[in-house]
Every structure is written in C-alpha cells, then in structure tokens.
C-alpha cells in the first residue's frame with residue numbers, strides 16, 4: 272500500500288523538471304572540459320554530473336582525471352551557461368498548467384535545486400516562471416550537504432511548514448531521487464526532459480524505484496489526486 276497521507280506540498284527540482292536546461296548545461300560542460308584536455312561526450316557528462324552542483328564538478332574531475340579546476344574556470348563556465356540560458360532555455364511543457372492545477376487543489380509548491388540561487392532565478396525568469404515560484408525558492412547553498420543528501424528537501428519542507436510524509440518531490444536525476452527517499456518523501460521521476468534518453472540514465476532511474484514515473488508533466492496532477500497508482504505496486 273502506498274502512504275495514504277495526502278500531498279500538501281509539491282517540491283520541484285528545477286533543472287530538467289521546470290526548465291529543459293540539461294542539454295544546454297551538458298553541452299557547455301563538455302566544451303569547457305575539452306579546454307582542459309578532457310574528452311567526454313554528453314552521456315558521460317550526464318552520468319557524472321546530472322543533478323549535482325557546478326562546484327562538485329572540481330572534486331570529480333580531480334579524482335578521475337587528476338586535473339585541477341580553479342575558480343576562474345568555474346566562473347567562466349557559469350557565464351557561458353547563463354548566456355546560453357538567456358537565449359535558448361525553454362520551460363518544460365505543461366508546467367504552468369500544473370502549477371495552476373495545484374493552486375486549484377489547495378496544494379502548495381516550491382522549488383529546491385542544487386544550483387545557486389542566481390542560476391535558479393535566471394532560469395525561471397528566462398522561461399517566464401519566476402512569478403509562479405517567488406518567494407518559495409530553495410538552493411543547495413542554504414544547507415550543508417547537497418543532493419543526494421536529504422538536507423535541502425528537509426529544509427524546504429520545514430520552511431514551508433509541511434511534514435516530510437506529506438511532501439511529494441518531482442525529480443529527474445538519480446541523485447535527486449535518492450535525496451527525496453532519504454528525506455522520507457514520495458518522489459515522482461520526471462523523464463520528459465531532452466536529456467533522459469541515455470540507457471545508463473534509464474537504468475539508474477529504474478533501479479531506484481520512484482513512486483511514479485512519467486514524461487508528461489500533466490500526469491503529476493493525476494498522481495497527487497490518487498488517480499494513478501505507483502508503478503511498483505499491483506492493483507491486486
């Protein structure tokens with residue numbers, strides 16, 4: 272049986288859930304690493320860095336490639352990314368409709384992202400979503416440990432005044448799904464972003480057994496109303 276406590280708060284991840292940012296981010300990352308002499312395709316970058324912060328990049332690159340990433344490199348990469356976001360970033364289809372639906376149902380919502388607040392706000396502004404989420408914006412910079420640790424989701428729930436068991440997280444990344452489960456929250460895997468076709472990504476997602484999985488954002492409204500059963504439970 273699934274938990275019967277109704278959802279009072281939906282916590283959205285940002286990248287790959289509200290905005291279709293991951294193809295752009297992976298593209299910028301692959302280009303930046305090439306400058307450092309590291310050859311990696313988008314799938315390799317997705318496996319290593321999806322759902323994690325830019326600052327965690329340095330650690331991974333140091334360990335695996337013995338290459339030092341300094342602050343100037345990260346700043347340059349961030350600027351390249353922001354420029355691409357301003358020109359190319361698109362919202363995830365259906366997200367405004369879903370937020371309107373949550374409002375009609377009396378369910379609260381917020382965003383909790385591994386990105387810096389500046390990047391979250393830029394992403395939401397570039398896609399005309401900022402008004403729908405201000406002031407309920409939570410960045411991993413507000414907590415000690417980022418995803419896959421549960422800290423950010425627990426912080427967001429506490430700030431919104433909702434128990435973890437009444438929260439539903441919408442995530443696209445394995446790191447984010449692990450974080451939600453560690454926080455004792457239900458989690459829907461959203462696979463409608465442009466970056467979700469990789470076999471390694473699909474395998475990682477399936478192994479985590481999210482409570483539901485969908486690639487059309489509108490299905491979230493069915494899930495919160497209980498019209499849709501979790502994929503890992505039978506109807507029998």
Ligand SMILES: [Mg+2]
Pocket residue numbers: 284285286287288322442443444447
């Ligand atoms: Mg994400």
